[in-house]
Amino acid sequence: MIVDMSQKKSPKAPKGSPKKSAKPLNKKPFKPWWFWFFQLLAVLLVCLTVWAVWLDAQVRERFDGRKWTLPAKVYARPLMLYPGQLLSPAQLLAELKWADYHFDPALAYPGSYRQQGQNFVIHRRAFQFWDAVEPSKVLEIIIDHDRVQQINHNGRAVALVRLEPQYIGGIFPAHNEDRELLRLQDVPKELVAALVQTEDRDFFNHVGVSFKGIARAMLANVRAGGVVQGGSTLTQQLVKNFFLTSERSLVRKANEAMMALLLELHYSKEEILQAYLNEVYLGQAGRRAIHGFGLASRFYFAKPLNELQHEEIALLVGLVKGASYYNPRRHPQRAKQRRDLVLDLMATNGTITLAQRIQAQGRPLLVADAQRAGQREYPAFIELARQQLQQDYRLEDLQTEGLRIFTTLDPWAQHAVEQAANKHLALLEQRFPEHRQKLEIAAVITSVDGGEINALLGGRDAEFFGFNRAINAKRSIGSLAKPIVYLTALENPQWHWGTLVDDSPVQISLGGGKLWEPQNFDKQSHGTMSMVDALAHSYNQATARLGMQVGLANIANNFKRLGVSDNLPPYPSITLGSALLSPLEVAGMYQGIASQGFVMPLRTIQAVTDGSGNMLSAYATRGKQEFSPEMMQWLTWGLTQVTERGTARALSRQLPLPLAAKTGTSNDQRDSWFVGFDNRHLGVVWVGRDDNQPTPLVGGSAALPIWQDSFKTIGVEPLPAQGSLPWVRVDETGMLVGDGCDGRLYPMLASRVPQNIPPCETQFQQEQKKRKSWFDWLF
């Protein structure tokens, strides 16, 4: 009770008290100790109540609402399988492994497969795609000559199936926490029992704080002469992880105890346990913090929680004490000891039998490879996907709403590019040791007709979260600009592939008395030649002359029409690639050529769903038919000559098929480029140094082999013959001549073929002409 003493009269002063003043003293009465005690108690009670109410509000607010922010999960494209599809057994096997499928001749569980030569039987897992939930199924896939011949399910032919896509990363908030939420009923009973037995055996009896547990821990610590055991209950551990910091102080400990009591007051043991199973920190995968048993099971064992064996459950439970200290990959011995201890406890408490304990302890510590594709991330691709998603979604939603993002990444194509890049950078650095560890790479692979980005390499370390050269490195594109000059010429009826161009030295006035004098790479001049030869051999002088003739503004406009967003000033050097573009922009530019004039934004996203699988958006190919298909087929023929007999002819030795390509090398060989496309894919490769220093490399020697190896792995499909273009004969002066005349055959736009080609001069007339000229020359 609180008594207001100010309203009472002062009692007499006690005897012997010093007299300080002559005035009558308004002396306060003596208060007995119990008065102060109760006063203090009252104040404490008020404080305690306020504290408890405050903590209670925190506990309820956080625990009632959404407990975790869930980063968006990003998936690669699902592998579609249908009869006739180009698919090698090696690719199917790799994709199964990356999706964490395990070899099991009995196909006992979803996520298993068996292989017999080129025949596969796959027990596909159930999966919620963006457009439908597909149940688990046993599928027989018959492959022959790298093509799917037949797909069977229950003995019946199936037209189309999809394998679930590989997880390729997340869009994480700053703390980088990742988890896969579980319901308590989906967690194996053995795991719950093992967790309780190991971490808090009184869990189902205490009220959040276990005094028995504290006493036991204190005793153990005193006996050991140090801290060997904690007295925290699972509820306290949850409170600490969920609401508090890891600060070691009495205040924090008091908060923890009070919050644990409050948590137990409001929520059932089952709710608390479920939250704990999802919250607990169990490991680290690069920047990604692995929380909860659901994700930990995939991370350590590449399988869902309900497929774990006893020893695997014990290992995960053992990690609760210290995920880093007992990390089975770094400290296998420690982890095994801890696992076996948990197994002992499980057996002692009757969770498993003695025989099961002996069997489980006898098994070696087997964990999945941490670097396997199913667990690694693809930072360059994810960054681009995030950028594109942010056109439609808030970053905060991407980081917290648990969205599922289905992308266009083709793991097989990505794997192919990464392997080729690693191999050839090593070879280049062996050849040029002064550039060791200084060469960098960026690459983009897209689908020719859809503009889907199938692979993206942002640097030599594919898993590095940092500068993404594919998107951000703006480099001089060198001769990759030339096809745009030739396209501009072909659009003008004055030019065709057989038109002669002049490769003699050229001087172009830039104004102010400045002259631009481009030279060929070999420092030679090559006289007159057909336009296609100038492109195939990538002659600078001829191209610069042609560029000046067709008009720099027209060339700049064609860059724009092909999707280059930067305004390129119409300087003469634009003809030889002074423009600075990123590999992604180069891919976008060539996409319009490869897709026969359909200029489209390159995209990484197929569809987005919410956490429950409801489709939020689906993205389809969109674009504009900016150039006529015939015009682009005509240009493409010129690019096929680059591989057939030009600067990329090395490619035709390895891949003797019609392929369109262009090499590019910038001034002082600072940038080596290669762009090429077959009937299905377009690839751009850049090699150079971040500090923009000269290198001894050229596009044909540095970037081409990487493209070549990538495409050999992906699978090459030759370009179709330019069937719709008529062929005409062109003589050595660049004039169209009739059949039977001397001259080379060139494809031509149908609309440009004249109605009446002049009749061919007879052999006799030609000889007469020649004789006359010889005669004139002699005399």
Next chain:
Amino acid sequence: MVVLAFSGCVPMPIQDSMPEEIPVEILPIEQLDEGEHHPAVAALLQKAEQARQAKQYSAAASYIDQAREIFPRNPEIYYRQGWLALQQGLVADAESFARRGLVFAAAGSAVEHRLKLLLADSLEQQNRLMEAMIIRARLGEQKPAAGR
């Protein structure tokens, strides 16, 4: 909340409850899964038609786009993409799909004829009447070859 406004990459907006279907009287197909197709494409077109009938246009478009991934130069698939886009009132997309389909359609084929009709429709709905009229006039002079 997730923002469902679309821009940039041009996703297909969710319009599962379309206010009113735009009448497309001259289009010669009535269902997305009509005609003969590769079994994989047929399976996808069937799903697309089911989704369309359930007015799940986004899902329908997604199925057709998967068919396009399998056969990216099949004009029949572009025709269906354009047809669906036109039903949703996405007239610029319908024009784009029609033009793309025409790249791959054989001259004088039935699908070329249909794609041109689709193109004319999409142009009319963008008030580009003259362009549409020219296409229709030319079509009037041409007879498509039999079959699809």
